[in-house]
Amino acid sequence: MKDFSINFKLKNINDIQPWGDNTIHWFALTDGTLYIQVGEEKIYEYSDSARDFFKDDIKYNDYYLARFVTDFTELFRFIREPIPKILYDNIDTFKDIMDLWKNMYIDKPDDVFDEFYFGEYNTLTEWYYMQHTLDSGHLVGGPHISFFRYGDKIKIMWKTYDNAVLENGQNIWTSPNGIYEISWNDFIKEVEAFYWKFRLKMDSRTVYIYKHGLTHAQIDIKQLLHSNSDNIVAFRQNLALLFSDDYEKTDFKQILALYDKMKGEINEQKLQKISGS
Numbered sequence: 001m002k003d004f005s006i007n008f009k010l011k012n013i014n015d016i017q018p019w020g021d022n023t024i025h026w027f028a029l030t031d032g033t034l035y036i037q038v039g040e041e042k043i044y045e046y047s048d049s050a051r052d053f054f055k056d057d058i059k060y061n062d063y064y065l066a067r068f069v070t071d072f073t074e075l076f077r078f079i080r081e082p083i084p085k086i087l088y089d090n091i092d093t094f095k096d097i098m099d100l101w102k103n104m105y106i107d108k109p110d111d112v113f114d115e116f117y118f119g120e121y122n123t124l125t126e127w128y129y130m131q132h133t134l135d136s137g138h139l140v141g142g143p144h145i146s147f148f149r150y151g152d153k154i155k156i157m158w159k160t161y162d163n164a165v166l167e168n169g170q171n172i173w174t175s176p177n178g179i180y181e182i183s184w185n186d187f188i189k190e191v192e193a194f195y196w197k198f199r200l201k202m203d204s205r206t207v208y209i210y211k212h213g214l215t216h217a218q219i220d221i222k223q224l225l226h227s228n229s230d231n232i233v234a235f236r237q238n239l240a241l242l243f244s245d246d247y248e249k250t251d252f253k254q255i256l257a258l259y260d261k262m263k264g265e266i267n268e269q270k271l272q273k274i275s276g277s
Contacts, residue, residue, distance in 0.1 A: 003182045004156070005037040006194040008065055010201055013208070018217035025219075026227035029205050030065040033058065036145075041175040043143060043158050044136075049170035063138060066231065069198065071134050073238035078131035079147040079154070081247045087256070088150035092179050094128065094259070095146070095159060101262050104269055124258040127250065141165075141172045152184045188242045195239050199232050 010032035017031075018024050036043040044061035051057060061068075087094070102116065117125055128146070129135070136142025141164030146157045160176040206228045210221055241247075 002037065002186075002190065003039055003180070004186060004190050006034070006190060007037060008032055008034045008194075008198070010065070010205070013205060013214070014216060016217075022218055023220070024214060024217045026202075026206075026224055026231065027064055027066045029209075029224075030069075030202070031063075032065050033060040033062050034065060034068055035060040038156055038158075038175075038178065038180045041178050041180070043145060043173075043175060043178075045174045047171060047174050049166055049168060050172040053166050053168075061136075061139060065198065067138055068134075069231075069235055073235055075132065075134070075147065076238045076241045077247065079149055080242050080244065081250060082149050082151055083250075084252050084256070085150060087252070088148060088153075088155065091146075091148050091155055092157065095144075095157070097259070097263055097266065098125070098128070100266050104266065121258055121262065123251075123254055124262070127255055143173060143176065149184055153181055154184050154187045155179060155181050191242065192239060195235055199235070202228055202232065 010030065013029070016024060016028055019028060035045050042060075046054075046056075046059055051059070083091075105116075115121065132148060133144050133146040135144050141160060143158045143160045143164070146159075148155050148157070157179045158175070158177060160171060160173060164172045164176055166172065206224055209219060209224060213219070213221075
C-alpha cells in the first residue's frame, strides 16, 4: 500500500442526473466518489455512524471530482514553496493556536473577526487558509486538508470541527483529524498519477459521448469537447508548477511575527485569568 494516494471512481454515465434544463455538462460528468489514503488513514471516508444517520450506503466523499481537482490544483503554486524549518516543525500546532485566538473573542463584536480575516492578521490567515488548505466546504462537516513542504518532505494535515460531530457524539468521518509526512517526490508522483487516471477517464467519457450521445439527457457535444480540453490543460499547467523552483517568495518574517503576536495575546489572556484581573 502506498503512503499517499488519491482514489476515485466515476459514476456510470447513465446514472448521472441532468441539471435543471435536462442537460449534462462536463462538470456533471465528473460525478463520483473520492478518498485520499494517507498512511493507514482514509480522508473522506464516512463512518458507519454517519452512513446510518444519513441513511446512505455511500462510503466515500460523493461529489463532482471537478470541484476537488480545481480547489486542489489551485494550491500548487503555493505549496511548492518550502517553508522555514521552525514553521514546519510546529505546523501541527499552528492551526490550534489560531483556533485558540478565535475562541478568546467568540463573544466579541464582529469587528474582532474582521481584524482576524481582513485586518492585521490577514497575511497570516490568508497564507494558511487560502494558500495551503482545502476547506471541503461543499461537504457537511468536511475536513480542512492542509499541505506544507520543507525541503524534500511534505506534511499533510486534516482537521474537522463541531459540524462534523453527529447527535450521538460520533464523527462523520473515520479519520476526522491527523497529520502525516511523506517525501516531496512521492507526493508529486502520486498527484501526477492521479492526473493521468483522471484525464484518461474523462477523455474516454468524452469520446464515448461524441460517438454515441446520451439517451437520458441533452448535451452540447461541441461545448463538451472544449470543456474537457480546457479543464485538462488547466490541470496539467497547475501540475507543472510542482516541478518548478520558480515561485513567488513569501515574507515568512511577517508570518512568524504575526504568529508570535497571536501567541502573546493568548498568553496574556491566560495570565489575566490567573490573576483575576
